[in-house]
Structure formats: C-alpha cells, structure tokens
Amino acid sequence: MIKNQDRMQSHRMELPRLIEIGERNINDFGKFLISLNKPKKVSLIAGTNVQKILKKKIENSLKTKKIQFIWHTSIDNQIKSLNQIQKDVKKDNSDLIAGIGGGRSVDTAKLISYNLGKPFVSLPTAASHDGMASPFVSVKSDKPHSIVATAPMGVFVDIDIIKKAPAKLLASGCGDLIANITAVKDWQLGHKKKKEYYGRYAADLALMSAEIVMENSSEFAKKGLDARVIVEGLISAGVASCIAGSSRPCSGAEHLVSHALDKLAPGIGLHGEKCGLGSIMIAKLQGKDWKKIVKTLKNVGAPTTAKQIGLKPDVIVEALMIAQDLRPERYTILKEIKMTEKIAKNLAKSTSVI
Numbered sequence: 001m002i003k004n005q006d007r008m009q010s011h012r013m014e015l016p017r018l019i020e021i022g023e024r025n026i027n028d029f030g031k032f033l034i035s036l037n038k039p040k041k042v043s044l045i046a047g048t049n050v051q052k053i054l055k056k057k058i059e060n061s062l063k064t065k066k067i068q069f070i071w072h073t074s075i076d077n078q079i080k081s082l083n084q085i086q087k088d089v090k091k092d093n094s095d096l097i098a099g100i101g102g103g104r105s106v107d108t109a110k111l112i113s114y115n116l117g118k119p120f121v122s123l124p125t126a127a128s129h130d131g132m133a134s135p136f137v138s139v140k141s142d143k144p145h146s147i148v149a150t151a152p153m154g155v156f157v158d159i160d161i162i163k164k165a166p167a168k169l170l171a172s173g174c175g176d177l178i179a180n181i182t183a184v185k186d187w188q189l190g191h192k193k194k195k196e197y198y199g200r201y202a203a204d205l206a207l208m209s210a211e212i213v214m215e216n217s218s219e220f221a222k223k224g225l226d227a228r229v230i231v232e233g234l235i236s237a238g239v240a241s242c243i244a245g246s247s248r249p250c251s252g253a254e255h256l257v258s259h260a261l262d263k264l265a266p267g268i269g270l271h272g273e274k275c276g277l278g279s280i281m282i283a284k285l286q287g288k289d290w291k292k293i294v295k296t297l298k299n300v301g302a303p304t305t306a307k308q309i310g311l312k313p314d315v316i317v318e319a320l321m322i323a324q325d326l327r328p329e330r331y332t333i334l335k336e337i338k339m340t341e342k343i344a345k346n347l348a349k350s351t352s353v354i
C-alpha cells in the first residue's frame, strides 16, 4: 500500500484552450469567440488609446457574428477603478469578458473574470510582457506580487496591431523573456536548497523563449524586431507558468528587483524594461554571462542603464537591498548574499546599470 507521505503531491495545470495568432485578422475576432463558447453578449475592457485604434474594427467583427457587446474603460489599475469596472461588468450579465490592450487592461479583465466566475479572453495589443496567456495578475500593494487567477480560455493576437504599437512595448517584452534565464537558475536553486517542486519541462520551455531572443538579437538589430517570434515566446512563457503552476519559470530575483522598483518609483519604466535591468545584475550574482544579456538587450532596443528609463542610482541600490523581502518565501540567489549598500552599489556599478 502507498503511504500518504510517499504519494506525489497533486499538481494542476490550467491552460488556454484556443490561441490564434494571425496578421490583419482582427475581423475574425467574433468568429474566434463563437468557436470558443458561442457568446451572445460580451463585456470588453480596454484603455482609451486602444479604443481609439480598435473600437470600430472590433465592433464590426462582433456585429457580423451577432454578438452584443458593452465597452468598459480601464484608466489605471488602482483598486477603486477595478472595483468600479467590476460592478459595471456584473450588471452586463455577459457570457464572456475580453481584455484588450497592454498588461493593464488584460490584467483588469483577467481579475474581474476570475472574481465573477466568467470565461476570459485576452486580446493583447502590445507584446510587453508574458501576462497575455498566463493565469497571473499583478497586484500593486506594499509588497507588489502576482496572484493566480485563471488562465485565459482564449488568446487572440493580430500581429499587425502589435507591430504598430509603440516600439518600446515590444522591446519590453524581450526584457521579460530574457528574465527567464535568471528566473530558471533561481528556480533550480530553490529546488536544490529547499526541495521546492521543479518541473524540467516548464523550465526548458521558459528558457527556450529566452534563448530564441538571444540567438536572434543581432538579426533583430539589423532588420528590426520580429513581433511574431516575440509574441510566440511570450505566449510559451505564459504556458510554461501554467504548467509549473506558479510564475517560477519566469520570475526570480530579477523580478523581485523590478517589483522593488515598482514600489520605490511607481510608474517609472515598463515592467519588462525593469526586469531586463534586474537580469543583468542578478546574472552577475549567479555567475552567468551577464555581458551577453546586456548585448541582447541593446540589440532589441531595451534599456541597459537606469538612466535610460529615468531611475536614479540610489533607487536601484535600494531596490537590490529590499527585493528579497518582498517575497521571502521565494528562494533566490538574493537569499545567499547579505545585500549591503556597498555590495548593491558595486553590483550596479560593475554592470554599468548605474
């Protein structure tokens, strides 16, 4: 008889059911929704910029399939705004909620769908980080972190929209993918030191997305970023997290540094930009090839110094010092070092981040 303590712990994987990546395919959004769960009415959550660009096209696509719709505007991700949208969406009595935009609108829709128990579809208009296909929602608090909501039932991408979005959003997506290198190394450390669950398949999938960006970055520098490759990498990274059941394959100490920067200097720099800076410094601590990370970030047009995104040197030093305390339960390389002000300053200076 198998004793309880010998039994493998249950591990759940919730994955997106349908993913469509096309080019100039926005007119097929209605068709995509019908093939997912035949909704009669949908709630659409998007910001003002995105609505200006896409409102008409999306409405036409839904009308063709006789799907009713109600728009909701996401302005920020403050709790008060989220609660208000949630109240309004609840009144819609819709069959499905779609988040249309960058990370803010997709996160807003993901969280509200989870709270209301409705199917969620993500329509990313920017490839700025790996949240488009993942079950995670970033929560701004004293200890910024992500919570597990539900994975999107469907992910619909029109590459043409992503290509036309401000260039720094795509470069930010590359930064979030490169972070997988240091994140996986930290995950392996957690497994070794704390016997934490480690899944090789999820880890390798996350690493592959980072390696594809590394391998292609010189080509990107000459010919421009290949949005499709980056979107596929971000979706795979999100799926890697679904398989792992946590953000472990895509979030290690470099993300803790980015979260610390969110706390110390809110609103400065994009998520993937800050993760890129974090990866440079954390890779050095891990004994990895941090110079290759710098070169890759430069090739994709992502920042490699704090100054480029308007962050002061002191803030970087402070972020390195407080990072691990934001998520004490997640074992990273920062647990193995006493990050004094002197060590933090040396690390940031020696990698030219400050």
Ligand SMILES: NC(=O)C1=CN([C@@H]2O[C@H](COP(=O)(O)OP(=O)(O)OC[C@H]3O[C@@H](n4cnc5c(N)ncnc54)[C@H](OP(=O)(O)O)[C@@H]3O)[C@@H](O)[C@H]2O)C=CC1
Pocket (backbone or CB within 6 Å): 046, 047, 048, 049, 050, 051, 053, 077, 101, 102, 103, 104, 105, 107, 125, 126, 128, 129, 130, 131, 134, 136, 137, 138, 139, 146, 161, 162, 164, 165, 166, 169, 172, 270, 271
């Ligand atoms: N779930 C997760 O795993 C993660 C979530 N996050 C969260 O994601 C958010 C950051 O996401 P990010 O994408 O960087 O930033 P935003 O979602 O704030 O988008 C940045 C800006 O780009 C605009 N935009 C997006 N797409 C287009 C487009 N195609 N054309 C023109 N403008 C466009 C947005 O307009 P508009 O105002 O209309 O939306 C917005 O003004 C944060 O809230 C963060 O907490 C971050 C990391 C991980």
Ligand SMILES: O=C(CO)COP(=O)(O)O
Pocket (backbone or CB within 6 Å): 129, 130, 136, 138, 145, 146, 176, 247, 250, 251, 255, 256
């Ligand atoms: O940004 C993420 C993965 O790229 C989410 O990670 P966190 O769990 O650290 O919020």
Ligand SMILES: [Zn+2]
Pocket (backbone or CB within 6 Å): 129, 130, 176, 250, 251, 255, 271, 275
């Ligand atoms: Zn991230």
